[in-house]
Amino acid sequence: MIREPFGQALRRIRGAKGRSLRQLAKAAPVDVALLSRIENGRQSASESVARAVDRALGADGELINIQRLEAAQRPRKAVASDPMRRRTLMTGAVATAFAGLVPPPMAGASPGRVGSSDAGRLQTSAVRLYALDYQHGGETLWQAALSHVAEGYSMLEHGLYGPTVEARLLKATAQVQMCAGWLAFDSGRHDVARSCYTEALALAKQAGDSEVETHALANLAFQANVLGNPRQGSRLAEAADRAAALSEGFPRLPIIPQLRLALAAALTGDASASGRALTRARRVLDRDGDKPTQEWCTFLTPAELDGLDGTCALELRQSDRAIRLLSDAVAAHGDPYARNRALYRVRLARALLDASEPGEAAASALAALDDLQGSVVSWRVSSELDDVARRLTPHVRDQAVANFVSRYTGGHTDPASTEGNV
Structure with missing residues (x-):
């Protein structure tokens, strides 16, 4: 005992x-x-x-x-590599969708002859995982993506294929590696995410693929920003911007490095540099917004740019601007993007707290909890919500705040109950 x-x-x-x-x-x-x-x-x-x-x-x-x-x-559970073990972690629509995304174990067997359709299948799996991530967050999905990564590497190492298929397979494995990294990052598995991004970058170099190279560098920049290393984030974003300049025929792609540069600048207090990067991002969206794009770029809409612009304003302590932009972003994100909507609701609560509006902040945080009740599981949302709860606790005499804190802590509204979040 x-x-x-x-x-x-x-x-x-x-x-x-x-x-x-x-x-x-x-x-x-x-x-x-x-x-x-x-x-x-x-x-x-x-x-x-x-x-x-x-x-x-x-x-x-x-x-x-x-x-x-x-x-x-603790009671022993089935081994983690068993797909049935993974399904026990999920409920409802997520479990149903996930079950069809885990490839059967190859048990070390050679995949034999590999064709373009096999590479296409990997890419399709990444597309479906991204779509689920927008709705539910990455917590229940990153293991599925890693299963496809392993399948891609197995085909590359043991399959029989020609040069054309090799190029497609390298790109497809890199893309699903990027997907795994993003989902792991959204789950708070930062070591897994960084490993996935660097592996994808290596695959992109082997394939001479500037699109995946841009994606990998931009995501490494984003991770550096979130983990409190904005100078590193800025350097990686600049490298991503150089790679994007070599990519042709990928609408919206050049937006990503500019958004990473904007946040890095905001985190260092450089409002002018942040504003310039956001202006460049909006110009690209105005130019490319109506063009078909890769699945992982479809989230780059005017609403998303409002949300990221509002996030930069939040970091720069521009509360009024942050409230306006984040409110617009929340209103424009529907259920297919529930994870992003929850994230911007939490950031709106932060902006409202900065503006000394705890009651309105609590209302926004409660709405984020409603999204989380709808099977959104995201480390980013949860970690930022923890901070909002800590900041709201001293205002529990406000009824809206008391309602939020009671629901968030499961009925325990004593401020000491959130001491661990400090």
């Missing part, structure tokens, strides 16, 4: 060391929202997380031992 749960032990040791949750997250490094969920008992710690925080806190193996005891006492 475990005398003290891992989350409680983590909070005790962290407090004794005088470390805030954010300081620990940076030192480990582990996502702060994940640590918050672990401390509050809403999620179990993996051994890798236990090792990281044990090392960062100098706990001499105490946290590792507790995690191992907890893991040993």
Whole structure:
């Protein structure tokens, strides 16, 4: 029997060391929202997380031992590689769609002769996964994408094909690798995401494919921005912009690097540079908006640019502008883009808090919870919502705020119940 749960032990040791949750997250490094969920008992710690925080806190193996005891006492489940194991993690429409996206295990067998249709099948799987991500977030989907990545590599290494098929297969595997990276990123699996992006970049170099190269560099830039490294994000975005200049016939593609540059500039407080990058992005959309584009670029609509423009305004502390743009973005995102709508609702709540409007912020955060109730599972949405909940807690005398905090914490409105989110 475990005398003290891992989350409680983590909070005790962290407090004794005088470390805030954010300081620990940076030192480990582990996502702060994940640590918050672990401390509050809403999620179990993996051994890798236990090792990281044990090392960062100098706990001499105490946290590792507790995690191992907890893991040993949990009921055993089917092996993770079994598609039926994956389906138990999902419900409803997501599970139904996911079941058809996991390829059968190849069990080490040679795939034999490979044709263009096999590459096309990989690309189609990526398209379907992106569509599900827009609706539900990446949490329940990234494993499926990695299954297709493994299938692509198996065909490349063991299949029989000619030069034309090889080129198509390299591109298709790189595209599904990018999809896996994006879904892993949206699930907070940053090490998996970075590995996928760098592997896709290597495949793009082998294939001489500037489109995938642009995509990989732009996503690495986005990840750097989100993880608090905007100078690295800016450098990667500039490299993506150079790669995009070599790509012809890919409408909307040049928008992506400009959006990454805009956010990197906003994060460093450079409003002028951020504005210039956003202006360039809108000009490309005005030029290419009516042209057919790759599936992973279809989210680049005027509504999405409003949302990203509003995000930059939020980082630049331009509250009124952020509220206007984010409100427009929320209104324009329908159910097929429920994940993005939830994200912009949370950011609108942040902007309203900056403008000293806690009641309206709580209303926006409640609407985001409604989207999450609709099977959206996204690390980005959840981590930003954790921060909003922390900021709203001191305003619980406002009825709208009290309603949100009560629903968010499952009825526990004591401000101390959100201490782990600080």
